[in-house]
Amino acid sequence: MKQRLVVIGAGMASGRMLETIFEAGGDFDVTLFNAEARGNYNRLMLSPVLSGEKTYAQIVTHDAEWYEAHGVDCRFGEVVVKIDRANRIVYSNAGGVPYDALVIATGSSPFIIPVPGKDLPGVCTYRDLEDTNAMIAASKPGARAVVIGGGLLGLEAAAGMAARGAEVVVIHLMGHLMERQLDPAAGYLLQKDLESRGIRVHCKGATKAILGSARVEAVLLEDGTVYPADLVCMAVGIRPEVRLANDAHLEVARGITVDDQMRTSDPAIFALGECVEHEKQLFGLVAPLYDQAKVLAATLLGQDAAFKPVQTATKLKVTGVDLFSAGDFADAPGREDIVFRDPGRGVYKRLILEGDQLIGAVMYGDTADAAWFFDLIKQGKSVTDLRDTLIFGPAFQGGAQTDPLAAVAALPPEAEICGCNGVCKGKIVTAIQGGANTLDMVRMATKASASCGTCTGLVEQVMALTLGDSFSANANPPMCKCTDHTHEDVRRLIKSIGLKSIPAVMQELGWKTVGGCASCRPALNYYLIADWPLEYTDDRQSRFVNERNHGNIQKDGTYSVVPRMWGGVTTPAELRAIADAADRYAVPMVKVTGGQRIDLLGVKKADLPAIWSDLNAAGMVSGHAYAKGLRTVKTCVGTDFCRFGTQDSTGLGIKLEKLLWGSWTPAKVKLGVSGCPRNCAEATCKDIGVVCVDSGYEISVAGAAGMDVRETEFLCKVTTEAEVMEVIAAFTQLYRENARYLHRIYKWVARVGLDWCRAQVEDPANRRALYDRFMLSQSIYQTDPWAELAATPADWAPIADLTLRAAE
Amino acid sequence: MTAFLDIAALDDIPRQGARVVKTMIGCIAVFRTAEDQLFALEDRCPHKGGPLSEGIVHGTSVTCPLHAWVFDMNTGQAQGADEGAVQTYPVRLEAGRVLLDVTRLARRSAA
Numbered sequence: 001m002k003q004r005l006v007v008i009g010a011g012m013a014s015g016r017m018l019e020t021i022f023e024a025g026g027d028f029d030v031t032l033f034n035a036e037a038r039g040n041y042n043r044l045m046l047s048p049v050l051s052g053e054k055t056y057a058q059i060v061t062h063d064a065e066w067y068e069a070h071g072v073d074c075r076f077g078e079v080v081v082k083i084d085r086a087n088r089i090v091y092s093n094a095g096g097v098p099y100d101a102l103v104i105a106t107g108s109s110p111f112i113i114p115v116p117g118k119d120l121p122g123v124c125t126y127r128d129l130e131d132t133n134a135m136i137a138a139s140k141p142g143a144r145a146v147v148i149g150g151g152l153l154g155l156e157a158a159a160g161m162a163a164r165g166a167e168v169v170v171i172h173l174m175g176h177l178m179e180r181q182l183d184p185a186a187g188y189l190l191q192k193d194l195e196s197r198g199i200r201v202h203c204k205g206a207t208k209a210i211l212g213s214a215r216v217e218a219v220l221l222e223d224g225t226v227y228p229a230d231l232v233c234m235a236v237g238i239r240p241e242v243r244l245a246n247d248a249h250l251e252v253a254r255g256i257t258v259d260d261q262m263r264t265s266d267p268a269i270f271a272l273g274e275c276v277e278h279e280k281q282l283f284g285l286v287a288p289l290y291d292q293a294k295v296l297a298a299t300l301l302g303q304d305a306a307f308k309p310v311q312t313a314t315k316l317k318v319t320g321v322d323l324f325s326a327g328d329f330a331d332a333p334g335r336e337d338i339v340f341r342d343p344g345r346g347v348y349k350r351l352i353l354e355g356d357q358l359i360g361a362v363m364y365g366d367t368a369d370a371a372w373f374f375d376l377i378k379q380g381k382s383v384t385d386l387r388d389t390l391i392f393g394p395a396f397q398g399g400a401q402t403d404p405l406a407a408v409a410a411l412p413p414e415a416e417i418c419g420c421n422g423v424c425k426g427k428i429v430t431a432i433q434g435g436a437n438t439l440d441m442v443r444m445a446t447k448a449s450a451s452c453g454t455c456t457g458l459v460e461q462v463m464a465l466t467l468g469d470s471f472s473a474n475a476n477p478p479m480c481k482c483t484d485h486t487h488e489d490v491r492r493l494i495k496s497i498g499l500k501s502i503p504a505v506m507q508e509l510g511w512k513t514v515g516g517c518a519s520c521r522p523a524l525n526y527y528l529i530a531d532w533p534l535e536y537t538d539d540r541q542s543r544f545v546n547e548r549n550h551g552n553i554q555k556d557g558t559y560s561v562v563p564r565m566w567g568g569v570t571t572p573a574e575l576r577a578i579a580d581a582a583d584r585y586a587v588p589m590v591k592v593t594g595g596q597r598i599d600l601l602g603v604k605k606a607d608l609p610a611i612w613s614d615l616n617a618a619g620m621v622s623g624h625a626y627a628k629g630l631r632t633v634k635t636c637v638g639t640d641f642c643r644f645g646t647q648d649s650t651g652l653g654i655k656l657e658k659l660l661w662g663s664w665t666p667a668k669v670k671l672g673v674s675g676c677p678r679n680c681a682e683a684t685c686k687d688i689g690v691v692c693v694d695s696g697y698e699i700s701v702a703g704a705a706g707m708d709v710r711e712t713e714f715l716c717k718v719t720t721e722a723e724v725m726e727v728i729a730a731f732t733q734l735y736r737e738n739a740r741y742l743h744r745i746y747k748w749v750a751r752v753g754l755d756w757c758r759a760q761v762e763d764p765a766n767r768r769a770l771y772d773r774f775m776l777s778q779s780i781y782q783t784d785p786w787a788e789l790a791a792t793p794a795d796w797a798p799i800a801d802l803t804l805r806a807a808e
Numbered sequence: 809m810t811a812f813l814d815i816a817a818l819d820d821i822p823r824q825g826a827r828v829v830k831t832m833i834g835c836i837a838v839f840r841t842a843e844d845q846l847f848a849l850e851d852r853c854p855h856k857g858g859p860l861s862e863g864i865v866h867g868t869s870v871t872c873p874l875h876a877w878v879f880d881m882n883t884g885q886a887q888g889a890d891e892g893a894v895q896t897y898p899v900r901l902e903a904g905r906v907l908l909d910v911t912r913l914a915r916r917s918a919a
């Protein structure tokens with residue numbers, strides 16, 4: 001039997017470990033718990049998300065498909081509460097999961113200073129997406145935010161909120177910012193830089209209390225200063241998350257004690273990441289955690305490996321702030337400094353020498369040579385010969401150079417380019433020479449710049465040097481291994497060449513495989529349906545099982561059946577028919593879904609045609625609960641019953657569902673219609689939402705509430721129901737024609753921009769044309785699949801039954 | 809020894825699709841490729857029991873519908889990083905009919 005591997009925590013460390021295991025062909029039944037209601041993402045990149053330079057979608061490192069492809073049983077949102085070591089079972093509130101090997105990767109938790117008011121609403125830490133979103137929500141222009149803590153995290157939080165227009169104050173206990181990484185001179189330059197961006201810095205400030213009655217209102221310092229605040233972010237440090245390990249009586253010091261193989265005091269339990277302590281050392285940056293991940297993967301695969309901590313270097317991910325620090329820079333006997341300052345440019349560089357070796361470097365304002373210095377520190381070689389010109393960097397060694405690529409050209413192959421992943425220049429060059437000619441391919445082959453991304457520029461320089469003129473930055477990856485074309489190219493070529501069948505696409509676009517694969521075929525089938533509704537015939541065999549069988553396949557091979565309930569409204573007669581069907585086909589579970597309708601779960605495949613016919617007979621059709629297509633339109637009671645309703649939201653929701661149902665889309669589409677801004681239908685976290693107001697209808701788009709939670713963005717406001725219908729059908733068609741397969745509306749809008757979408761549907765002629773194309777497609781595809789498929793029940797049964805024959 | 813049994817017409821199985829045969833030792837999926845080649849595989853993915861008959865057929869491979877493991881239908885071996893295999897059974901096409909070798913099915917059930 002396969003080994004059962006249970007992992008607690010889907011963080012940076014465990015994600016890398018699983019990846020390494022699967023890449024090596026490791027064969028485990030993996031169960032992955034995560035307290036956060038999502039899978040692995042690049043935590044480092046929360047800062048660009050906060051500042052608005054990236055979206056959450058862009059920092060997901062492992063998506064649903066990846067887990068699915070590797071059979072990882074994902075328990076996201078499930079907190080592990082107990083480890084039963086005697087019986088080898090971990091428990092969450094949902095129950096127990098047995099393990100053969102257990103990995104604790106719970107990271108760390110932010111430290112909360114125990115001052116009055118610390119629990120007030122409006123006080124957050126900076127650790128996960130919830131914190132980031134709380135800060136984003138609070139950072140409206142003019143809002144006031146106080147960040148307690150002037151270290152790496154606090155400053156990234158401050159810069160991010162400031163970039164969004166908030167007025168930010170940073171309170172720092174020590175005499176200068178980032179005192180653990182910077183010396184006072186660099187700390188000073190940093191403070192000046194931040195102040196020039198409107199961030200106020202208060203050093204030597206001790207927080208006495210957070211003030212406020214219902215939520216935070218201000219921060220009071222020991223010296224009596226009061227800073228008004230709508231939001232307070234505490235970023236004063238972290239401590240390893242060791243509660244589970246403590247409760248299970250594992251050996252814990254400050255972190256969970258592990259040996260060189262990442263094993264805890266229980267041989268069946270391993271730990272890695274920020275929650276561990278290795279040889280009295282704790283970890284707070286990803287580079288050593290990735291090494292741990294490799295070691296633990298090897299250990300689990302039965303190979304020999306030992307963890308050796310390496311030097312780490314720090315950068316601050318604030319655009320426009322260049323700082324770098326590595327090694328030891330404390331003053332001590334026997335140490336010497338080499339300092340270079342350029343006050344005009346705000347540049348400060350300091351090298352710390354001990355004997356003939358470089359042991360530390362601090363740089364501000366110009367970090368171009370950081371990799372070279374870091375390399376010298378790690379190698380520990382004698383720098384005596386270079387000493388006089390050392391501070392001017394590699395370009396100066398052996399004569400002055402002016403070529404902008406010279407610095408990178410001068411790096412030796414073993415110089416590390418990507419600190420997070422420990423990738424050296426030589427490895428990148430080898431990958432490029434091996435055919436990796438786009439940034440994405442280099443990332444895939446080497447992992448360079450795939451984590452915090454601050455070395456992207458360097459990687460591109462290495463590419464420019466290696467590839468010469470043939471290098472062009474920012475190419476997109478191809479659709480799948482069957483082709484060199486991207487999704488976008490394929491969509492464009494389907495239209496421009498007029499390709500109208502899957503074989504035509506594969507032939508004319510030079511597919512490298514015979515019949516495509518399970519990843520490109522469903523995409524092509526969708527593109528062709530969307531582009532040629534009249535000419536193309538749907539290829540059922542190119543659809544994933546759910547759409548092919550018009551039901552969600554369950555883990556035991558049964559299906560779920562969800563009839564449409566227009567706008568969430570039903571009748572006693574429909575409920576009776578559902579109840580009868582549930583009885584007749586012994587349905588194991590009848591459940592109200594999150595989409596305002598009823599799910600019959602666990603129906604056998606052979607029973608599907610019959611149950612569909614019964615539901616059809618009661619006037620119901622498929623709810624497409626399985627489709628990349630219209631799912632539900634949630635409504636509230638609106639003017640019909642509610643004393644606050646401004647418009648007939650129920651009626652409008654039903655009309656919209658009747659307009660849109662049956663349409664195939666790149667990914668699922670959900671709507672909500674609320675009767676007033678109280679928004680009981682949750683319209684503002686749907687793909688498309690309508691909020692009724694006295695003067696009309698506010699239409700907003702690009703919301704989501706799944707793995708990614710986001711509020712819709714305002715598209716337009718109209719005054720009649722007819723306009724609502726036209727705008728929404730037109731917008732849906734725009735999405736159908738342009739998005740890439742499996743991208744939900746919010747992902748697509750993030751790529752093309754809401755302004756572009758708005759311009760398309762605001763122009764009356766264009767809107768009408770989109771609407772007409774949508775209706776043309778609906779004239780063909782708006783049919784009930786159940787009725788069609790129930791007509792041939794024999795297709796749903798086994799083709800032959802040999803059990804009887806063999807029993808004879 | 810082999811014993812081929814006529815179980816269906818070729819056209820009962822969709823191109824790039826499969827149908828299931830119930831046997832004493834569990835379901836067997838009979839696949840038909842785009843070029844009308846036939847393959848018979850145990851209908852139980854070694855990963856978590858997914859019904860391979862519901863997978864997407866591409867070339868002479870099938871992708872499991874539950875978590876996308878890919879199997880070479882010639883050998884029943886999982887492809888790429890995944891390890892595992894499903895049992896394959898001889899099957900052939902004769903005059904538009906699908907013939908399945910039932911020896912191993914019978915032997916197992918007789919034992």
Ligand code: SRM
Pocket residue numbers: 064552553554560562591592593594595596597598599601623624625626631632668670685703704705706707708744
């Ligand atoms: C039945 C239902 C849960 C329930 O009992 O309430 C459900 C069940 C499933 N959801 Fe869901 N989702 C259901 C409402 C939701 C909602 C709530 C809503 O619609 O208001 C959400 C969050 C809103 C959203 O989509 O933004 C939701 C977000 C997801 C996601 C995350 C999508 C994303 O883009 O992040 C997935 C995964 C996916 O689609 O890839 C998912 C996928 C699934 C699948 C299809 C997983 C699968 O592939 O097998 C589940 C099928 C269960 C089954 O076997 O039948 N389900 N799912 C709900 C059906 C609603 C309906 O009537 O059609």
Ligand SMILES: Cc1cc2nc3c(=O)[nH]c(=O)nc-3n(C[C@H](O)[C@H](O)[C@H](O)COP(=O)(O)OP(=O)(O)OC[C@H]3O[C@@H](n4cnc5c(N)ncnc54)[C@H](O)[C@@H]3O)c2cc1C
Pocket residue numbers: 008009010011012013014033034035036043044045046047078079080081105106107108126127128153156241244272273274275283284285286287289315317420452
């Ligand atoms: C905003 C920010 C910016 C950063 N920038 C950098 C940077 O530029 N460079 C750098 O090197 N490092 C940076 N870091 C630090 C880096 O992110 C961490 O070192 C790294 O994420 C730690 O990895 P981990 O796997 O140990 O823990 P985490 O990534 O924290 O993952 C642990 C996971 O375990 C889950 N968990 C905890 N307890 C339980 C439980 N009982 N049950 C189930 N799940 C549980 C948590 O929800 C969490 O998702 C940054 C961190 C933050 C927050």
Ligand code: SF4
Pocket residue numbers: none
């Ligand atoms: S129903 Fe939705 S939330 Fe629940 S387990 Fe399935 S996919 Fe996850």
Ligand code: FES
Pocket residue numbers: 071853854855856857858872873874875876877
């Ligand atoms: S059951 Fe087949 S891949 Fe998981």
